Amino acid sequence: MAGIAAIDPLALKARLDRGEKATMESSMAKCFAGDAAVLHTQNAVQIHGGSGYIRGVTVERLYRDAKITQIYEGTNQIQRMIIAREMLR
16 A cells, blocks of 8 residues: 545535535545455455464455445446546646
8 A cells, every 4th residue: 555645524525515526535445445445355365374364264254345336337447547637637
């Protein structure tokens, strides 16, 4: 995970109240959450060693569930492209 860009929640709420879009902020939140979930569950699988990959073990299921968050509703690469596009506007 490269880093975190801080989003002022009050400024974001004001923008949303004015009817403005929060495309970049939404993409940043989704990307960060997916990456964080994968990173931490990946570490949990590593801690459990070989048993962390056995079907039915809790950490294996958690890792699988975390990994899918990076895929559905747009891959993280697409989210990063959306962030870059919004930053260039």
